[in-house]
Structures are given as structure tokens and as C-alpha cells.
Amino acid sequence: MANEPLPEKMTAIAITEPGGPLVLKPEKRDVPTPGAGEILIKVRAAGVNRPDVLQRKGAYPPPKGASDLPGLEAAGEVVALGDGARRWRIGDPVTALTPGGGYAEYVVVHESNALPIPHGITFTEAAAIPETFFTVWHNVFQRGGLRQGETFLVHGGSSGIGTTAIQLASAFGAYVLTTAGSAEKCAACLELGADRAINYRDEDFVRVAKEATDGKGVDVILDMVGGDYVDRNYHAAAMDARIVQIATLGGASATADYSRLMVKRITHTGSTLRPRSVEFKGEIAAELEAKVWPLLANRRIAPVMDMIFPLREAWRAHERMEEGDHIGKIVLDVA
Incomplete structure (x- = not known):
């Protein structure tokens, strides 16, 4: 199946300077292009994690080659394939661990770091799974x-x-x-x-x-x-x-x-996860799919959801996390 026509620009949440939650602001960015072995995901939801807060404060820079945008997990549909990417097809719903860039309408990940969304799991729930x-x-x-x-x-x-x-x-x-x-x-x-x-x-x-x-x-x-x-x-x-x-x-x-x-x-x-290699994360993904995904599919376990905020209000999600009252995951609705 051919890659679908894509917009040139997307809305993303950028860290305009190190600081408090209000430094998170929407801006227009180029839609990224998947490289060899990578896929482009149209993001429907993105998870919010403590490392995002540290990055916003300037204390956790992204690894070399990663997007400067925050966001270590996202769920959505595959809309483009890079050279040699064969596991997924256009339109497949996936959830993925990302090295950065999840707070956006599109994100690129290596195909091995994406997983199928278990049956009955929503996009917002799926976005709360990978990082944890x-x-x-x-x-x-x-x-x-x-x-x-x-x-x-x-x-x-x-x-x-x-x-x-x-x-x-x-x-x-x-x-x-x-x-x-x-x-x-x-x-x-x-x-x-x-x-x-x-x-x-x-x-x-x-x-x-x-x-x-x-x-x-x-x-x-x-x-x-x-x-x-x-x-x-x-x-x-x-x-x-x-x-x-x-x-x-x-x-x-x-x-x-x-x-x-x-x-x-x-x-x-x-250990820290973000700097590890694509291959290493792919090995974890394979074990999760074999041993844990069946538990998600039959609802023996499920992501615990706290609050969902619109993408443009990512700053509110960060406030919620720093208040410390949340139980479970905070997620951004991107769709």
C-alpha cells in the first residue's frame, strides 16, 4: 500500500526555554520523515512522564539524534513507512516508545519499538502503556x-x-x-x-x-x-x-x-531507558508482546488512567504531575 499524502506542517508542543509548565507552547513544525526501518505515526494520544518534566526544566536533555520535543510514548496509526520497514502496514494502530517527539501530531519511531494496540484498548489508554x-x-x-x-x-x-x-x-x-x-x-x-x-x-x-x-x-x-x-x-x-x-x-x-x-x-x-539503543528497546518490546500483551488483551491488567488533557494544554498536564496528586497516568489527547 502506498504512503498516503501527508501535510507539510504539524502542531507540536515545544519547550521554549527551561522553566515551569508555561514554557510548553504549541508551534508549527515540519512533519518528520521516517528513515530506514522507521515508521511515521499519526498521533492520537501521547503519555506524560516524569522525564518530560525534567527535560522541560533543562535537567534531562534528549539523546543525540532524538527530537527536541518532549514525549516518550505515543499511540496512533501508521501513515508512512521508511525504507526497509516491513512489520507494519499503513493504517495499523500502534503504540510506541519514542526517544522524544511524542507531544506532536506526528512522530517517527523505529518499527521495532512499536507494538500493536491490544484488543479493546483505546488510543488514550494505549499511549499510557509503553514508557512504564x-x-x-x-x-x-x-x-x-x-x-x-x-x-x-x-x-x-x-x-x-x-x-x-x-x-x-x-x-x-x-x-x-x-x-x-x-x-x-x-x-x-x-x-x-x-x-x-x-x-x-x-x-x-x-x-x-x-x-x-x-x-x-x-x-x-x-x-x-x-x-x-x-x-x-x-x-x-x-x-x-x-x-x-x-x-x-x-x-x-x-x-x-x-x-x-x-x-x-x-x-x-x-538504569535509564531513554539513551538505550533501538535494538535493546526492540528486544524489550518483543518480550512484552509475548508475555504481557495477552494480559492486556484479556484485561487481567490495564493502564491506570488519571487525567486526559488536550495537546495544546500540555502545560496543565505538567502542573498535574508536579502537584503529585495523580494516581496512574496522565495523557494528552492529540486527535
């Missing part, structure tokens, strides 16, 4: 090696990452603990499948983790806080535990008792 599902799958199951029957603790359980991690860990047979900052957020985590939700304002997660595991500690911890949580994670960890760091919202420096890391044989690792 790729991140959780790699860090919890690949790096963390979480197995059926193990105990798992995720901090920030009501976030997009947290709601995804709770559902996936529970679906694959782990005992799930999580922290959250209010009774409402803890209740939401329990509804998603957490076995124990810890309000960190009222309870010590180390004590609760020890009690919940009969003193053994937790096998895998997914942490996006850092700071003083590092030493507390070491206290909460079991022998041969794996701790995976994916952000440092509580501070990038910490004082910790590293003898505990040695005595317990803890593996403390971490």
Missing part, C-alpha cells in the same frame, strides 16, 4: 529477576511506574508491597493487586516489610526515591536481594551502611 511497561519489565523482571513466589516492594505505588509494577508483579505471582503518600493512594494500590500498601507518612516501610515477610526482608525493591531511602532499602532487603534504582526524586546522594550490602549479598543496580 518497558521500564518495569526491564528493571523488575530482567535486571531485578523477580520470580513467582518472591516478595516485591515498589516505592511510589500510585505513580504510573508504581501502578504498572504492582499489576505485573502480582500477575506473575509475587507478594507485593508498596509505599504511597495517602490513604486514597494506598487504597488504589490495594485494588490493583498490592498485598500490603504502606502510607509512608504514618508507617515505617522497613518495619512493615520485615513484619510482612516474617523478618526475612524483601527479595526485589524498585526505587525511584533514592536519598535516605537507600540505607532504609538495605535494612528492608532480604538475603541476596536485588534493588533497582530508576530515579532519585529524594536526592542523588546518600549515606548508607554498605556493610549491610555485603553481609546480605545485595545487588544494587540501576
